[in-house]
Amino acid sequence: MKQQDIQLDSQGRLRHFLTIEGLKKQILIDILDTAENFSTVGTRNVKKVPLLRGKTIANLFFEPSTRTRTTFELAAKRLSADVINMNISTSSTTKGESLLDMLRNLEAMQCDMFVVRHGSSGAAHFFAKHVAPHISIINGGDGSHAHPTQGMLDMFTIRRHKPDFTALRVAVVGDILHSRVARSQIHALNTLGVPEVRVIGPRTLIPAEAESLGVHIYHDMQQGLKGVDVVIMLRLQRERMQGALLPSENEYYRTYGLSQKKLLLAKPDAIVMHPGPINRGVEIESAVADGPQSVILEQVTNGIAVRMAVMSMVLGRPSEETEAG
Amino acid sequence: MGIHIRNGHLIDPANQVDKKVDLFIEHGKVAAIGKAPAGFKAEQLIDASDRLVIPGIIDLQARLREPGLEYKATIKSETRAAAASGITTLCLPPDTNPIIDTPAVIELIHRRNEAAACAEIVTLGALTKGLAGDEISEMYELKRAGCVGVSNARAPIANTLVIRRAMEYAANFGLTIFLNAEDHSLSHKGCAHEGAISTRLGLPSIPEAAETMAVARLLMLVEQTGVRAHFCQLSTAKAVQMIHRAQYDGLAVTADVTAHHLYLTEMDIGYFDSNCHVMPPLRSQRDKAGLRQGLVEGTLNAICSDHQPHELDAKLAPFCESEAGISGLDTLLPLALRLADELDLKRSDVIARLTQYPAQILGLKTGQLAVGRQADICIFDPQQHWTVNHDNLVSQGKNSPFLGWEMKGRVSHTLLAGQVVFQR
DSSP states (O other): OTTSOTTBOTTSOBSOBOOSTTOOHHHHHHHHHHHHHHTTGGGSSSOOOOTTTTOEEEEEESSOOSHHHHHHHHHHHHTTOEEEEEEOOTTTSOTTSOHHHHHHHHHTTTOSEEEEEESSTTHHHHHHHHSOTTOEEEEEEETTTBOHHHHHHHHHHHHHHOOOGGGOEEEEESOOTTOHHHHHHHHHHHHTTOSEEEEEOOGGGSOTTGGGGTOEEESOHHHHHTTOSEEEEOOOOGGGGTTTSOSOHHHHHHHHOBOHHHHTTSOTTOEEEOOSOOOBTTTBOHHHHTSTTBOHHHHHHHHHHHHHHHHHHHHSSOOHHHHHO | OEEEEESOEEEEGGGTEEEEOOEEEETTEEEEESSOOTTOOEEEEEEOTTOEEEEOEEESOBOOOTTTOTTTOOHHHHHHHHHHTTEEEEEEOSOSSSOSOSHHHHHHHHHHHHHTTTSEEEEEEESBGGGOSSSBOOHHHHHHTTOSEEEOTTOOOOOHHHHHHHHHHHHHTTOOEEEOOOOHHHHTTOOEETTHHHHHHTOOEEOTHHHHHHHHHHHHHHHHHOOOEEEOSOOOHHHHHHHHHHHHTTOOEEEEEETGGGTOOGGGGTTTOGGGOOSSOOOOHHHHHHHHHHHHHTSSOEEEOOBOOOOGGGGSSOGGGSOOOBOOHHHHHHHHHHHHHHSSOOHHHHHHTTTHHHHHHHTOSOSOOOTTSBOOEEEEEEEEEEEOOTTTOOSSOOOOTTTTOEEEEEEEEEEETTEEEEEO
16 A cells, blocks of 8 residues: 555655645545634734744746745745745756756755646656655646645635535536646545536537546536536636637637626525636626625635645654654 | 577468478578578577577667667667567668658668668658658659658648658659658647546647548548558557558558557556657557457558657656657567467467568568578567566667566577577
């Protein structure tokens, strides 16, 4: 049973956080419960706990991002860790320096954790496979593969409003094909026991054999929204308008945008989520984004607590040698 | 210099030989089978008891990285690896640097091959100038310089008219055209088969239709132009059916499959194993079954290595950013042999797909061991087990998805034109 998952140490605890896929339900619950404990830190006068004092965390962002990087930075600082941010544009990395060379250089700076965001699927696994054993990797989003902290903060937000996952119907709407957020959400929802996960989108944006992820597929939004408890809207990247995936923003909004009228098809107490940043009038109507059912800003706040939880669980483990002895 | 191969079990599918018999080699050729010819003097005796003796293997596609990418591998390193695996002929596609589109490049390759003569290299000439897909190449000159066929390797030809003209022109000089069926608009920037795994891992994907569309288009033109065509490294069950149908209809088409597509599927990518990044991509379980079926039925005429050695760094990157390709020379024979255990194929049927049929496809006189033929010979112990690891791969490229696999069958001697070029 050992060595089964690169994410776990010999005691079955998280040593990297790369993807939600394959993690046991209990680990996800632990993350949510730990985050619950941290959620009040931000409301205190002194917004800090000393858990990771003396640890150094490097944010390695190979893709531009403000919000995700900021919430990772805040989470680390509230845990009293030292943080460095590195924005590395992939285009500027000359062919001479490989990703591995860069990794070795960063290791030499004696960090304890790398938060990695990269445009290629599998980048976080690649780092985890090759990094020195004392360094942990947190996936801050890799290509279209996974964005597990986003997935977990969404679960946290859902649980705050709908505590029983086993009684939920959840719809994820939009560009599933390119979305690492959707993949992480789907794995989390399935692991936490949600009986019905739906994905809604045009055929051009639903990946092949999507059913194998454990979801029901809808191409008609009206049908798909009927009776759901949670509506998760995905951000539509503007560049999808090229390459024959979609004809226009206008038509997308009409067919798959969330309007107040369409929201009426969901349960009356359904919540509306979005990982941000929002394209108002493209995937969601302003009145819905700012309306009473929207929990979009809560998601941002919760992101800090969830990232604190993951960082503290990964870095706060007693060392394996100590336990063995 | 006479060589006596004693007590071996000779399998020579082209001549329907499958029995224990002695072989006598003289002046680079097979001098006799069974009894020594009059006046034969053996300077060397090879005891082949409990061994199989087969014609030297002919690999329909191997990239040796020279000229152009000598930091990955060289003609010297890879012909040595070929010899260590019983391969005596390597067919080199034209996408070297410089590209094989002039006689000068062919001469260069042959000169370097003479200096490192562990295996014979035959070349495919570029179908279009610079493989750019715009203008047809000087095929007559390429043929005169020794090319055994023409190909555009994996480089696209967008313009159907150019393909048609190229086929007509190749047919004019009796050249076989080697086709890598890929619709580049459909494969786009993909790096994994479009299916459950690419969906799970969020990898840009290549649909089945990227291959079948191209096969359909090319078959129509083959039919119209009458060119002899060989389809390289098919990866989908559907494409095999299409080729089967074309053969049934009487078209002069043949096809091959790589050893790795007969064993691996998209599932083997696991969590982004870059050694499984290969073009065409590893397909579904169903495709693998279809390829195996095609091999049994004879639609797929040959098994090749599609050897692509890489330096270590080439695979040290996230899946799609790593370079595609597998180092396949070392594992070609044992993987092929295993098919005789797993499929409804006799051992001699498997050997034919490594020797007799590839020779026919390339128009070579080798691939068989009748008296008077060139003595390219592979001798191996079919029972010897070995486990693939970094150190026992002879190729300079260690990028094998079969690391850690147990193989059965190990080469003990390889002869090229009657010379022992390898013994273990």
